[in-house]
Amino acid sequence: MAKFLIRRLLSSLILVFLASSLAYLLAATTLSPRSNFEQQQPPLSAEAIERELDHLNLNDRTPLAERYATWLSGVVVGDFGQTITDQSVNEHIARKAGVTLRLIVVGAVIGATLGVAVGAYSAVRQYRAFDRASTVVAFFLLAVPTIVIAVVLQVTAVWINDVTGRQLLEYGGEYTANLDAGFWGTLADRVQHAILPTLTLVLSLFAAFSRYQRNMMLDVLASDFVRTAMAKGLTRRAALFKHALRTAMIPTITYFTFTFGILIANATFTEKVFGWHGMGAWVVDSIVTNDVNAVAAVTCFMAVCVMAASFLSDVLYAWLDPRVRVS
């Protein structure tokens, strides 16, 4: 089993390397940092532009292979280079990664748990009121793009705040600037800011997971081993919980890996809409500003996230399904 996980870890590392390299090469060939400097006011001299570009390893007159080699030699020692404004990319990552991670980890955990719970319960209550209601809600959410959900939530928050006359829900930024309210006050302020963006992610993830889990659960509900468990003397509830749900969750774990990529994409929109300065918002900004190194760095971060999720689901899979462990 350990051997299997180590193998998976190694192949994940290779994939992360490939993804980042491809992103770098793509960004380096399509973005044009030179234009940034050429349009600067006051205009820079031609030598100054060359100097700046060389300094940032962004000069398109240097062969691509050479630029790539320079970038790579930095990356292997953990240095992602400089942004286009000559700041350390690493420092940016350090500041922004936490913001994004907080958003997607909390969103993924709540969304997946809620989705699995609702999906499993609606399978048990197939065609009853709860099942029908959750089906309608899930399909509605699946049909609406995340960005629309985010905006609708924002509008709703404004309305709620107006009606109650208090600033109940925050819909811009990650925290109130210059707040001095001690530890608990700061925490409450952060939670207040986090509710809507997290909810945006939770809703879309919940919709996908509840549908999937419902189908998986329906497959095992009528299976013989659930009947065996009841024949032993377990109540229906105990048999469903201990035997059906555990078995039905195995395929969902694999599904988690697939949805994680979508989750990160959704996080990008969410960060932009709610004014969070995370990795997602940053990648959009760096594409606009022709910031090659930043784009490569964010891609690497996202690849690491996806691989971590995939690795986690491998571990969970092995924990849930002994057939993987034994063979």
Add this chain to the structure above:
Amino acid sequence: MTATTAHAHGDAARPDGTDTPVLQVTDLEVTFPGTRGSPDVTAVRGVSYELRRGEILGIVGESGSGKSVSSLAAMGLLPDYARVSGSIRLHGEELLGLDDRAMAAKRGRAIAMVFQDPLSGLTPVYTVGDQVAEAVRAHNPHFGKAAALARAVELLTLVGIPDAERRHRSFPHEFSGGMRQRVMIAIAIANDPDVIICDEPTTALDVTIQAQILEVLKTAQRETGAAILMITHDLGVVAGLVDRVQVMYAGRLVETGPVDDVYYRTRMPYTMGLLGSVPRLDQDDKTPLIPIAGSPPSLTDMPPGCPFAPRCPLAVEACTQAEPALEQVGAPGHRAACVRAGEIQANGWTARDVYPVPEIGDPPQAAVPREDRTTVLEVENLVKHHPLTRGALFKRRVGTVYAVDGVSFDIREGETLGLVGESGCGKTTTLLEILSLDRPQSGAVRVLGTESGRIGGRERMRVRRDMQVVFQDPMSSLDPRMRVFEIVAEPLRTHAYPKDRLQARVIELLRLVGLEAEHAARYPAEFSGGQRQRVGIARALALEPRLIVLDEPVSALDVSIQAGVVNLLDDLKARLGLAYLFVAHDLSVVRHIADRVAVMYLGKIVEIGEVANLYRHPTHPYTQALLSAIPLPDPEKERRRSHIVLEGDLPNPADPPSGCRFRTRCQKFAVLGEEERTACREREPELRRRVEGAADQAAACHYAERQEPL
């Protein structure tokens, strides 16, 4: 009655019936409401019976007769939407109407159940030990985890799991079907129940494993003293095991009584038909089976009167007016629901008197000696090995599954060769290799003299005409979106049959297999299993082949339907001079239809020969064990017989034992001296004539010897 295990207790039912029955079912009725406009299905219609302490009661019936539903009702395991009425009393206490919590307290403790399919009956993600321990703890919460597990190991040992101390940590997928069924039995007896319901516990298993499981059930009954309700469609299983038997048809009991009365003094035509349609292993001369015409009524739209009347050869006016009650006939306890039971008794009618016995002739080639007939199929040293590989990107070979490992036989014109063996012995692989017409890995396959793999496309087409196939599952081998006409016409069109004669030919074929011309316009879903299999046979016959390969053609069908299809195959062979390769696991059916039989074990033929000889005097220990393991539908014979029960499961085909492959399970090897065993271990016995007197019989055993297992 002779002593069965039930009586070993000493506290069996007293004839005066003074003690309360353990389980008493009265007027049980189960209805599944129809959804979206479809009518309700009444699966059980007024069933009443009693089960006394330590008694073994058999319930026999075909699929859809309601035998499983009635027992699930007793367990409280029917889906919520089922409507159950009547009364089910356990020790006098009413079970119907109890809520799930109260019912859960009874399930597994007072009343336990063993289900049909052991492969899907255990939760794949828990160890077998944990699953047995869970059953212990469900009713004894004070048991600690360790204590429950220790008890689980004890139970697993009792049901014959070797090395239970270690193997309780295995997961279900590491166990064979037979072993899993043992685990299911361990779960059922974990809390010393008073009633064990066995729902077709051996149907999904091979005969040698079935014999093992029946032994385990007897042990279980001895240990717990429970009453057993044995539900099965197999009249053989019931014959030797039970005290009383009840026959169900269309949701009702139609005949019930002590097993001897029901088998020997049958009073209900349906029971007669069932008994008559079973192919018998112990019948020497080849007589046609007695099929029951038609198929069971749909439970949504019951005809008034006796539900069996439309299929009954004895039906009279009175039968269609009111449903006959279950009334006493003959001996006490023997009851039947038939208005003409008295007449049947008075005239002493048997199945052969009641049912029309079909006449089946001999094929035209039968008069010619076998050696002078054309060889239709010749298989010489056929080998098929599957590589076992590891790794996703770079596959490396880690072993070989010896699926078929040197098989030789031939089939002459107008002859049927039965290829029998348990699952995993390689019989289906052999058949697929023959059908593929590709060059085998080693050896040769010749169809009508043409060697497979050495011919071009045009010639392959020609060979395909001569060799057709009928598959096991009539549900999935017909395209559900094609009309029967299209299904039967497809091979004709493929082989450019003249268009103007197409329609006439399809109708001729349908008539040939006992269907009507108007069936051509219907879809497969509108037919019953037996009719669908007939469509499959018509399709195979379309091109006038000379050899038909049949892969378990009747194993998915109920006995009364099976008899009709077997007779049809027999009749077609006689009329059209066909040759069959008949692959099956049911030795009784094979005895009935085959002229020669080949018995396979782990990719090799262990014995081959003329059918009567081989069944009467098998010489290979495996053949002897197989024949001995099959229960006969004859209570007296069955009680007198002693079965050879083989040890263990089929060895891993990737790692077969050295020398003789059967030696690890061989009952003969077990009693050989150490010196004699050396030959079995070191030399692989070749297939050749081993004993005097049998011209056409070869066995692969160093110590082959004639024996009479029946």
